[in-house]
Amino acid sequence: MRKDTKIVNAGRSKKWTRGVVNPPVERASTVVFESVKEMKHATAHRGEQVLFYGRRGTSTSFAFQDAMTELEGGAGCALYPSGTAAITNAILAFVKAGDHILMVDTAYEPTRDFCDKVLTRIGVETTYYDPLIGKDIEQLIQENTAIVFLESPGSITMEVQDVPGIAKAAHQHDCIVMLDNTWSAGVNFQPFDYGVDISIQAATKYIVGHSDVMLGTATATEKYWETLRENSYLMGQCTSPDDLYLAMRGIRTLGVRLKQHQENALKIARWLEQREEVDKILHPAFSSCPGHEYFERDFSGSNGLFSFVLNRGDQASVNALLDGMHHFKMGYSWGGFESLILANTNVGRLRTATGWPYQHPLIRLHIGLEDADDLIEDLTQGFERLNHSLAQR
Numbered sequence: 532m533r534k535d536t537k538i539v540n541a542g543r544s545k546k547w548t549r550g551v552v553n554p555p556v557e558r559a560s561t562v563v564f565e566s567v568k569e570m571k572h573a574t575a576h577r578g579e580q581v582l583f584y585g586r587r588g589t590s591t592s593f594a595f596q597d598a599m600t601e602l603e604g605g606a607g608c609a610l611y612p613s614g615t616a617a618i619t620n621a622i623l624a625f626v627k628a629g630d631h632i633l634m635v636d637t638a639y640e641p642t643r644d645f646c647d648k649v650l651t652r653i654g655v656e657t658t659y660y661d662p663l664i665g666k667d668i669e670q671l672i673q674e675n676t677a678i679v680f681l682e683s684p685g686s687i688t689m690e691v692q693d694v695p696g697i698a699k700a701a702h703q704h705d706c707i708v709m710l711d712n713t714w715s716a717g718v719n720f721q722p723f724d725y726g727v728d729i730s731i732q733a734a735t736k737y738i739v740g741h742s743d744v745m746l747g748t749a750t751a752t753e754k755y756w757e758t759l760r761e762n763s764y765l766m767g768q769c770t771s772p773d774d775l776y777l778a779m780r781g782i783r784t785l786g787v788r789l790k791q792h793q794e795n796a797l798k799i800a801r802w803l804e805q806r807e808e809v810d811k812i813l814h815p816a817f818s819s820c821p822g823h824e825y826f827e828r829d830f831s832g833s834n835g836l837f838s839f840v841l842n843r844g845d846q847a848s849v850n851a852l853l854d855g856m857h858h859f860k861m862g863y864s865w866g867g868f869e870s871l872i873l874a875n876t877n878v879g880r881l882r883t884a885t886g887w888p889y890q891h892p893l894i895r896l897h898i899g900l901e902d903a904d905d906l907i908e909d910l911t912q913g914f915e916r917l918n919h920s921l922a923q924r
């Protein structure tokens with residue numbers, strides 16, 4: 532099946548839909564059994580998508596797990612109440628006191644906080660590495676390195692990683708390769724074709740796609756699936772069938788949404804490239820983006836999220852740009868149908884293994900499904916406010 536056909540069909544086996552188009556919402560805590568034999572059977576097979584107890588899931592979660600596994604590949608998908616929970620629990624499932632992990636320096640900020648504030652507490656050490664390190668990651672691998680964690684493109688600064696190069700070196704030392712695959716939505720990058728063992732997504736973003744549900748997924752190869760699944764269960768992770776229903780509904784339009792986000796974002800990024808206020812476009816599809824060659828080699832498309840660096844401005848003038856936007860709203864997160872804007876005047880604060888060479892602010896945009904020309908007008912007026920604020924001093 533080709534990509535768009537998969538998106539329409541993923542997780543819709545008759546086993547879960549029983550003949551209607553969408554797998555229904557099945558709510559449950561207690562599952563009741565009619566006989567000792569039935570109960571024993573369910574208990575023996577409780578890890579295998581049979582009704583056992585609400586926390587192990589119902590047909591709604593089984594259908595969504597299947598859908599994610601069909602989209603990303605791998606042997607199975609564990610579900611979490613947020614992307615952050617998926618990241619922290621996937622890591623915790625595979626470390627013990629005395630271990631070491633390698634974490635990309637451009638990781639999502641809460642991922643870094645988890646390493647610094649929780650892993651340290653349980654005796655797991657983290658070394659941050661340059662996202663562009665490639666196969667030289669080998670030099671950072673220690674005897675006790677359990678996990679090499681990637682996020683590509685990197686949060687805020689968008690560096691694209693050499694996933695297969697890093698994975699190959701990691702596997703030579705028996706390290707587990709985990710990837711935060713949220714940006715690709717599991718559609719534009721196929722993690723298991725490039726040596727990833729566990730692919731994690733904040734389904735909160737493009738999978739849900741409508742800014743109304745928090746959800747995380749971790750999809751694993753056969754080798755790691757059972758350990759991941761059982762640890763997720765041991766940690767009490769479970770998700771609401773209503774949220775999963777919305778996520779599943781989100782999947783159906785994922786293909787067309789991503790294409791439109793991509794088209795709008797490329798149009799706006801090309802326009803920004805011509806603006807005199809802009810120093811650098813950090814969009815994986817642009818040659819100015821570090822790791823662009825890996826994007827060209829490994830990805831089948833982009834989306835609405837990218838950043839750019841200004842060649843002027845400070846906190847006050849950027850505030851002037853931000854205050855007064857019509858269509859772009861300020862907000863954390865991304866991946867919904869609406870456009871978002873964030874400014875970061877101190878990117879260096881988020882990095883420890885690599886430097887940040889730019890002195891002027893960075894702006895991150897999530898380009899939504901509005902008409903791109905309306906968004907360009909909005910940005911034009913924002914630049915006017917920026918310049919006006921600078922001219923007044």
Ligand SMILES: *Cc1c(COP(=O)(O)O)cnc(C)c1O
Nearest residue numbers: 613614615639711713733735746
């Ligand atoms: C948003 C995000 C997360 C966290 O997801 P939540 O559902 O908000 O916890 C993790 N990784 C990346 C790359 C994200 O953008």
